[in-house]
Amino acid sequence: MNPRLRLADTRMQPGRDSSRSITPKARGSFVKFGGNAGPLFFSPMAVVVSLKDVVDAMDLPNDEWTSYLNLKTGEIVTVTDEDRHLNEDVDLDEDDLPEWQRESLPKVREALESGDFLALPGKFEIHEWAMMERFSSSETRAARRDELLDAIHGAGAFRSFRSAIIRLGIEDQWFRFRQSAFEEIATDWLKAHDISFR
Secondary structure, eight states: OOTTSEETTSOOOTTSOOOEEOOOEEESSOEEEEETTEEEEEESOEEEEOHHHHHHHHSOSOTTOEEEEETTTOOEEEEOHHHHHHHHOTTOOGGGSOHHHHHHHHHHHHHHHOTTEEEOOOHHHHOHHHHHHHHHHTOSSHHHHHHHHHHTSSTTHHHHHHHHHHHHTOHHHHHHHHHHHHHHHHHHHHHHTTOEEO
16 A cells, blocks of 8 residues: 555654545635645635644654645645655656655655645744743743743753653643644634635
């Protein structure tokens, strides 16, 4: 089975690409289509995408990966840095690739070059450091707040922050805060692009 073609809520594993499909519901309303490769236009058919699927596709293990939403079908395709390099390789001999990669490369090209796909929010829109700062500042106990804010300044901020929340026993609170922040970013993005979601 092609490892790229998996259910949308399947967790991704580093080193494997994760093209994921949403099973959308058709709706008879107008929606903007478009993407980096083409102008905006309208279609009489829209899809309703899952907010959870969009959030999962935004939460990538590598900053060089990008997820794209097909505005016609609701399918989500995650493109890795390796996929991008293969797509740009003018001397590529596809016969040298593993079968699953040969099968998935056309989908990668479609996501990167078709006007039907739109990139989901990436690291610059998500800005996880700012998320950690908001979480730290929201801590009501002054000593904890100071420890968290100290952790996110200087070298190794992400590692220091993770150590601090484990030491303070507030990992669950952080993950709930982070999930809520991702959902808010995804919701704002979907609304900004007139994409229906549930």
